Amino acid sequence: xxxxxxxxxxxxxxxxxxxxxxxxxxxxxxxxxxxxxxxxxxxxxxxxxxxxxxxxxxxxxxxxxxxxxxxxxxxxxxxxxxxxxxxxxxxxxxxxxxxxxxxxxxxxxxxxxxxxxxxxxxxxxxxxxxxxxxxxxxxxxxxxxxxxxxxxxxxxxxxxxxxxxxxxxxxxxxxxxxxxxxxxxxxxxxxxxxxxxxxxxxxxxxxxxxxxxxxxxxxxxxxxxxxxxxxxxxxxxxxxxxxxxxxxxxxxxxxxxxxxxxxxxxxxxxxxxx
Numbered sequence: 001x002x003x004x005x006x007x008x009x010x011x012x013x014x015x016x017x018x019x020x021x022x023x024x025x026x027x028x029x030x031x032x033x034x035x036x037x038x039x040x041x042x043x044x045x046x047x048x049x050x051x052x053x054x055x056x057x058x059x060x061x062x063x064x065x066x067x068x069x070x071x072x073x074x075x076x077x078x079x080x081x082x083x084x085x086x087x088x089x090x091x092x093x094x095x096x097x098x099x100x101x102x103x104x105x106x107x108x109x110x111x112x113x114x115x116x117x118x119x120x121x122x123x124x125x126x127x128x129x130x131x132x133x134x135x136x137x138x139x140x141x142x143x144x145x146x147x148x149x150x151x152x153x154x155x156x157x158x159x160x161x162x163x164x165x166x167x168x169x170x171x172x173x174x175x176x177x178x179x180x181x182x183x184x185x186x187x188x189x190x191x192x193x194x195x196x197x198x199x200x201x202x203x204x205x206x207x208x209x210x211x212x213x214x215x216x217x218x219x220x221x222x223x224x225x226x227x228x229x230x231x232x233x234x235x236x237x238x239x240x241x242x243x244x245x246x247x248x249x250x251x252x253x254x255x256x257x258x259x260x261x262x263x264x265x266x267x268x269x270x271x272x273x274x
Contacts, residue, residue, distance in 0.1 A: 018160055029170055030188040039177040042185045045125030048116045052105070052130050055139075059101065060141035062237030063094050064148040066229030068176040071214070072152045080213045085151055088219035091142070100140045129189045136193025137198045146203035153214045158206050166199035222250070 034042040067090040076082035083225055105112055109127045118126035133140075140188045143166070170192055177187030 005162070007102075010046075011217060014156075016260045018163065025191070029174055030192055031173040033178040033191075034185055034188050037182065041121050042125055045118065045122045045129055045185055046188065048118050048122060048126050049129045049133070051135060052112065052141045053133060054099070056101070056137045056140045058145065058237040059097060060094065060144035062233035063090055063097075063141070063229065064145040064233065065236040066226075066231070066233030067145070068152045069232045070225060070228055071149070074151065075213055084214060084217060085219045086216055087214045089222060089225070091145065091216075092225075094145050095138055098138045102134045102137045106131060115149050125185045128184075128186045132193060136189075136196055139193065139196035143196050143200040143203065145161060146207065148199065149214060150203055150206060153207075153210070153263055155206065155210070158203070160198040162202040162206075166195045166200055169198045170195035193240035 031043055031046045034046055060081050067086055071083040071086040074080075074086060109131055112128040112130055116126055117129075143162070147159050148155070148161055150162070172190030173194055174188055177183045177191050181187060183190070207214065
């Protein structure tokens with residue numbers, strides 16, 4: 001067995017597994033703090049909002065996985081310019097698609113809350129949570145895309161730094177905003193959004209200071225690339241969204257929803273990351 005190949009395999013898969021575990025915890029952490037600091041209605045509101053959070057992550061994962069594959073192939077073929085073109089074009093598409101989604105949601109918050117099954121007191125709380133997450137949604141998708149492309153750029157350790165900084169920031173800000181400032185569901189969503197902005201900043205700094213092989217710059221539009229990117233990313237995107245319907249349906253049918261029973265896609269994560 002080639003030990004060097006084995007070391008390289010774990011060098012890239014371990015950061016991927018850790019990253020996906022941490023990404024799967026964000027809404028669970030929010031739910032824990034609002035359950036402790038606000039109450040059962042707030043916890044139900046967070047769980048009812050999970051499909052929207054999952055939709056944002058699904059968009060990011062779909063584009064990140066597909067683009068990472070095609071640009072990695074280009075790098076393997078020593079075609080650095082084509083890889084950079086994929087990288088920058090995808091960053092533009094991710095930002096544009098996420099901003100469009102955010103605007104649509106923000107202008108239709110009442111309809112979104114109704115669609116998610118919010119009623120009574122939960123209706124206002126769901127609007128608060130989804131509204132704040134929508135404002136920060138571009139950081140969710142850009143952060144995930146840059147986290148994946150950092151590994152394609154040959155720096156998986158930066159991926160771990162970014163996601164751990166995001167996870168720690170989320171816990172610290174949730175504790176401050178929910179437990180001490182008593183900002184409720186709004187504070188929990190703000191903590192998650194600022195945490196995503198933190199990890200985005202980590203990855204942006206990396207690409208600004210490490211300009212080879214991938215770097216920020218202009219690109220030549222290549223819409224045809226998405227005939228490969230979307231099919232390549234669809235499976236991972238659907239896997240990432242698989243747990244939300246369970247949490248959502250449980251919250252729709254019960255007044256409160258136990259944090260300990262909130263489903264997170266732990267089992268498929270190692271195989272998906274590999």
